Amino acid sequence: MTATGQGDPGSASLVEEAGLRLLVESVRDVAIFTLDPEGRVATWNGGAERTTGWRADEVIGRHLSIFHLAKDVARGEPEAALRLAAAQGSARDDGWRLRKDGSRFWASVEIAALRDGDGRLRGFGGVTCDLSRRTHSDALYRQLVEEAPDALVVTGQRGRIQFVNSQAERLFGWRRGELVGESIETLVPERFRASHVGQRAGYVKAPRVRPLHSALDLHALRKDGSEFPADIALSPVQGVDGPEVISTIRDVTVRRAMERALKKAKDELEAANCELEAFSESVANDLRAPLRQIEGFVSALLAGHADPLDETGRAHLGRVRAGAERMAQLIDDLLQLSGVSRGPLARDPVDLSALACSVVSGLAVSGDDRAVEVVIADGLSAHGDSGLLRLVLENLLGNAWKFTARTPAARIELGVGERGGERAFFVRDNGAGFDMRYGEKLFRAFQRLHSASEFPGTGIGLATVRRIISRHGGRVWAEGSIGAGATFYFTLPDAAPAAG
Numbered sequence: 431m432t433a434t435g436q437g438d439p440g441s442a443s444l445v446e447e448a449g450l451r452l453l454v455e456s457v458r459d460v461a462i463f464t465l466d467p468e469g470r471v472a473t474w475n476g477g478a479e480r481t482t483g484w485r486a487d488e489v490i491g492r493h494l495s496i497f498h499l500a501k502d503v504a505r506g507e508p509e510a511a512l513r514l515a516a517a518q519g520s521a522r523d524d525g526w527r528l529r530k531d532g533s534r535f536w537a538s539v540e541i542a543a544l545r546d547g548d549g550r551l552r553g554f555g556g557v558t559c560d561l562s563r564r565t566h567s568d569a570l571y572r573q574l575v576e577e578a579p580d581a582l583v584v585t586g587q588r589g590r591i592q593f594v595n596s597q598a599e600r601l602f603g604w605r606r607g608e609l610v611g612e613s614i615e616t617l618v619p620e621r622f623r624a625s626h627v628g629q630r631a632g633y634v635k636a637p638r639v640r641p642l643h644s645a646l647d648l649h650a651l652r653k654d655g656s657e658f659p660a661d662i663a664l665s666p667v668q669g670v671d672g673p674e675v676i677s678t679i680r681d682v683t684v685r686r687a688m689e690r691a692l693k694k695a696k697d698e699l700e701a702a703n704c705e706l707e708a709f710s711e712s713v714a715n716d717l718r719a720p721l722r723q724i725e726g727f728v729s730a731l732l733a734g735h736a737d738p739l740d741e742t743g744r745a746h747l748g749r750v751r752a753g754a755e756r757m758a759q760l761i762d763d764l765l766q767l768s769g770v771s772r773g774p775l776a777r778d779p780v781d782l783s784a785l786a787c788s789v790v791s792g793l794a795v796s797g798d799d800r801a802v803e804v805v806i807a808d809g810l811s812a813h814g815d816s817g818l819l820r821l822v823l824e825n826l827l828g829n830a831w832k833f834t835a836r837t838p839a840a841r842i843e844l845g846v847g848e849r850g851g852e853r854a855f856f857v858r859d860n861g862a863g864f865d866m867r868y869g870e871k872l873f874r875a876f877q878r879l880h881s882a883s884e885f886p887g888t889g890i891g892l893a894t895v896r897r898i899i900s901r902h903g904g905r906v907w908a909e910g911s912i913g914a915g916a917t918f919y920f921t922l923p924d925a926a927p928a929a930g
Contacts, residue, residue: 461558464544467551469494469512481560483530494556497527499534507605514607515541516551521607525596526576527558536561536572581679587672589614589630601681603653614677619651637666637673642680650679659686725751775815775901782810782819782855786844789823793831802834807845810855812922818898819922825891826857826918833916834861852921860915864908872908895920 461478463471470493474486482489482497489496495508502508502525515521520542527537538559544552561572575582581598585591591614594606602609602617609616614630615623642663650660663678728751732744739747786806794802812819827842834840843858864872873896895918899906903923910916 459560461556461560463556463558465494465512465554465556467553469508469554472553478558481529481535481558482527488530499526499528502526510605511539511541511607512554514605515554516543519543522610523607536576583609583614583617583677583679584669585614585675585677586669587634587674589627591616592669592674598679601652601679602650608653617650617679619649619657622649633664633675634673637675638664639666640664642678650681658683661685775818777813778816780812780814780816780819782812782823782844783808785816785820786810786823786827789820789827790842793828800835800840802831802840802842805841805843805845810844810846812855813924814902814922815898818901822895822898822920823857825895826920829891829918830857830859830861830916832861833863834859837861849919854919854921856917856919858915858917863910863912863914863916865912866910873906 459477459480461481462475463478464473466472470491471489474484474489479485493508495503498508507523507525511521511523520540523539523541525537525539526534527539528534538561540557542555544555546552576596578595578597581601582593582595583591583598584593591609591612594602594604594609598604598609599606604616615626618626640663642661644661644663646662648660648662649657650662651657658681661680661682665676665678667674667676728747731739732747732751783806790804790806823844827844830842834842837860839860841860844855845858846853846855848854873892896906899920899922904921906918906920908916908918
């Protein structure tokens with residue numbers, strides 16, 4: 431055996447290759463493998479067997495797509511990762527992978543292009559780490575992030591993208607390996623990029639949570655150059671390497687279209703209502719003139735020319751005048767019903783007890799000299815429009831006054847109590863009452879449960895009450911029985927409890 435000053439280069443190369451193989455095989459928890467230029471497995475270490483459950487003789491020669499989810503294979507993701515690695519020298523391809531038994535694990539995958547001395551592509555080297563083995567919570571977190579309905583993009587302090595989830599890939603059309611390391615301005619339309627850089631710098635100096643559904647008019651840019659309106663939430667967090675920002679991005683194209691359609695419909699409805707109101711007022715004024723003439727001539731006939739008429743004739747004229755008066759009242763009630771939906775709604779503290787006392791005083795001096803016991807609870811207060819709430823009490827207390835006209839010991843009460851878990855005001859009387867089978871008809875315009883000969887009225891008052899209470903965000907309903915009185919309930923948001 432002859433000793434030499436230098437080792438045999440061929441032997442050294444064999445020793446290095448054997449040492450490298452031994453090193454690769456000794457790695458137990460990391461899958462290390464190589465692929466041929468078409469993506470078929472060429473080598474497979476023991477760590478890859480332990481990670482995936484596949485033996486080397488089962489996978490060598492098979493395409494790497496056997497480790498990917500079916501939906502990712504259908505989208506061509508395995509081939510896209512190899513193309514990106516070939517173009518850039520390396521690529522990261524994190525995502526879900528499949529074991530031999532069909533179970534999934536979250537993998538961190540690095541793929542590097544292997545080239546010979548002439549630069550020709552000889553294949554790929556890959557390293558896969560099973561991150562789901564770290565902790566169950568980490569795997570669950572990643573699954574939640576990946577399956578989140580919104581796109582998630584994590585950026586560092588300098589605005590470089592550090593992570594994107596699967597929804598972000600689908601929304602923007604970029605693979606995560608193409609986005610990681612790029613500026614967040616990649617996803618911003620070009621006309622906004624300059625200003626976005628300044629806004630981002632300001633956000634880094636004063637980070638704060640910005641929720642979704644902000645009033646900002648934001649747009650985002652896809653890989654194909656198309657833009658879409660976006661709702662973007664920002665959440666500052668402390669990452670391992672410093673401050674990070676999690677951006678939650680949602681495509682609101684459909685929502686914006688619906689908002690535009692709703693605004694257009696609202697504008698058209700408001701315009702139609704304005705025209706209808708103007709028409710109603712015009713018709714009302716046109717009708718009032720002939721009604722006044724009819725009433726005036728009938729009054730003149732009865733005052734100065736009644737002698738030639740017999741009792742029947744005078745009765746007929748009386749009915750004509752009464753009809754004209756009812757028609758005039760109906761016109762006024764309809765205009766009032768129309769008016770309660772117009773104009774701004776005040777939200778001021780209102781003393782309902784004081785309002786009710788004022789209404790009852792007016793009823794008591796209206797020419798009806800009968801004795802009525804009226805009980806109004808002290809301290810009833812609410813928040814709302816005092817003018818409209820007075821109209822509610824005028825209708826409810828007025829109805830109670832009217833429908834107790836034939837009750838010997840009439841009693842009317844205004845109070846507050848709890849009904850169905852909510853505080854409700856009520857007006858109660860012991861008058862004529864009504865049949866509960868027809869209770870819902872009470873609040874419809876022109877719907878009456880008693881004839882005009884029994885109790886006068888136009889059938890508009892309770893419809894006006896419902897419209898006012900609805901505008902305040904409350905509800906109104908009634909309970910009663912024939913001959914045993916009625917109770918009308920109404921709720922008002924933020925109503926204060928009764929004193930005592």
